[in-house]
Amino acid sequence: EVQLVESGGGLVQPGGSLRLSCEVSGFTFYTYWMHWVRQVPGKGPVWVSRINGAGTSTTYADSVKGRFTISRDNAKNTLYLQMNSLSAEDTAVYYCARRRYLRSETDYWGQGTLVTVSS
């Protein structure tokens, strides 16, 4: 069974940092592109970042470029999102999701982890 389980969310002050993790099982992790998508409750999802299977190619949304870093550890079947210089606009539920290829459908999502940026 394919599973993606996020962790690491929580309450952080503006300007602070947080690292999200996404542990996966049930599929060959290194053969999949992985993405982070965030969603403010009641709004549509917003794509944040992606990384290829080898971890050698990364792309970011303009809104997080220079502040967020996506990475992966294929030996641990885990995806990460390091988030720095957080602001209230980053408050959202963060989902990890998988895709078989760069431009294929997003077929599995994790259950999400809530990040709240507030003083």
Place this chain on the structure above:
Amino acid sequence: EIVLTQSPGTLSLSPGERATLSCRASQSVSSSYLAWFQQKPGQAPRLLVYGVSNRAPGIPDRFSGSGSGTDFTLTISGLEPEDFAVYYCQQYDSSPETFGQGTKVEIK
């Protein structure tokens, strides 16, 4: 950035009725790269349709997608109780990939 506009915002229907959801793109989207998701409260989005008209594994055939260019439609042929949820379209044709703002299908 391709902006996806979904309509209507809310659709109030009874079980058994047909639901027609619209997704309009600000520029043309290749037919291979348009998907629909269903989301229920407290849950992650669930893939229903990809490549405009391909149902994801395990998705009932009452769900169907159609369209091309800038206009796409998700049709639910006869609403079941479990279909009342929010639906999002997504384009992954050009970067950044984008989602619509959603259509809520509620029980009338």
